[in-house]
Amino acid sequence: MSRVNTVLGPVAAAELGFVAVHEHIGYGMPGSELDTQWWKTPEQRYEETVPKLRRFAEYSRGYGGCTFVDATGICNGRDVDYYQSLSAKTGVHIVAATGFVGGDTALRFFAEASVDYLMRQFVHEITVGIGNTGGKAGIIKVGVSRGFRMKELDLRIYRAAARAALLTGVPIFTHLAVDVEPALAVFAEEGLPLDRVLFGHADDGVSQGKVNEKAILGGGGRIGFDTFGYDLELPDPPFWGRHRRERLEHFLRLIHEGHLDQVLASADANCSPLGWPGVKGHTVNYIYEQLIPDLRQEGIDEATIHRIFVENPADFLTLTTN
Template identity: 25%
Template sequence: MPINNEGYTYCHEHLYIDLSPQKGNIDCKLDQYSLIAQELSDLVSHGVFNIVEVTNRYMGRNPHFLECLKRDTGMNILASTGYYIEGFFPKELYDKSAEAIRDEMVQEIEVGIEDSGLKASLIGEIGSSENAFTDTEKKVFKAAAMAQYETGRPISTHLSFSTMGKEQIVFLKQCGADLSRVTVGHCDLRNDLDQLLWIIDQGCYVQFDTIGKNSYFPDETRINMLEELAKRDLLGHVMLSLDITRRSHLKKNGGPGFLYLLDTFLPKLKERGFTQQQVDTMLRHNPYTLFN
């Protein structure tokens, strides 16, 4: 489904995800339909028309849940294909070849996801562990590069606490990936300007996509980092999102909610001198360029 360029796009979200078996915490099962649907309806009324939903295989992906949200809220939802990170892989993945994984990805892009009416619009979120990039994670990345070559679809990656960004991009380049069609997730959990500049210099996008998770990293420092990129006229390689993954992240459950980016973070950017044109670049034009 193409991006609706009339509105904003959140580049990295989860609308149904279940990591509770691995984490032993029911809060990690985001499945409260009425609360999520209400927040999405509120987003649409505030001009967010697209969400890139990066829940893939064995993260509890539920395509029928997404189809209902699209129907009931009018939100344009882009679904994903792939595998996440070590610790969340199914046992059978270790015995699969990169070519077999590629074929699965291409199937979900070109034919569809399970028995739903959804096709995957991107390959993601595929990731590396904190300060490590395991052989199986690399196998998934190799498969992603091959699937990208066959389908032209973009790749969205996961950095664990903003580590291993260079290693991901070096490996994707070795695998022949089109780096202009790669976006690197969770670049905003460590104050590492050199890594950001290097990733952008390779032609990739960087995501500031854990906005509002101040217990991990403060928004004020995120804004400082964005200022440094703005000074270098590099916001054309930046996208924004929240990465809501838990029940407790929803507004009715006491969390920041999906509107936090618009209601809290953007006013802080404007106070620091960011223009509407710069906001539109990060939330409208860049996602349209990459995900279409």
């Protein structure tokens, strides 16, 4: 039986439809909740979020449904009962993550925890639920702390995630694909096949020249072009932005080189950011409004688009234990 954990319960992979595999309902660094400059009323949060999800659902009608994978880790403002209400009211499947965006987003309690404890935390959130919401995580987030070097705590989280993934069958996605060799070593030591790992943000502007694509692809890993839309052409682009054309050509190159099964794409947009201003105008719907038209313009056919946004993510998100 193929199943994927969403915040409202397991669904068959065939029900996922069009998948945005790396998004955020709202992301904030731990501690940002103390700074009133970012606070929003519940009304404002729903007002900023619901129309984006409804539009995503409308755009996705032809695909039979849609799924929003939220990449917000523990301590980053992850808010599962809110996601449950959003999903129930908009019809968008929402997959929540366990894990951490990186060691530098793990608060002290977790920063001091052992691999075994972290694994139990992840497994509990996948099999029992997150907090008292009953919503189960469908994926594990791990990542590299700021500075582009894997730190000891980052790797402790990677190892715990690998063990939890093997035990529960959920996949892993990473924040950043830089300094990947230590991560590859951990996954190899733990025996996790690399097709269960999506190495994310391989496309961002600041990572270029620092991602060992050959090792990731050669080992069977998946590569995330998941910051589509953070374009340097924006009026006020973030520091990780990249020229639109350059990112697109990078993506097309991997497709043309025969790596179609290993690529996934997303926008990493915040519906309603929690602890930062966000990037005005950038939403999950960039995928439909800019990226897919760009791909069609470049001669990418519908079957390939289907592979990237429907089949590949369904295969990736399906609980898989060997």
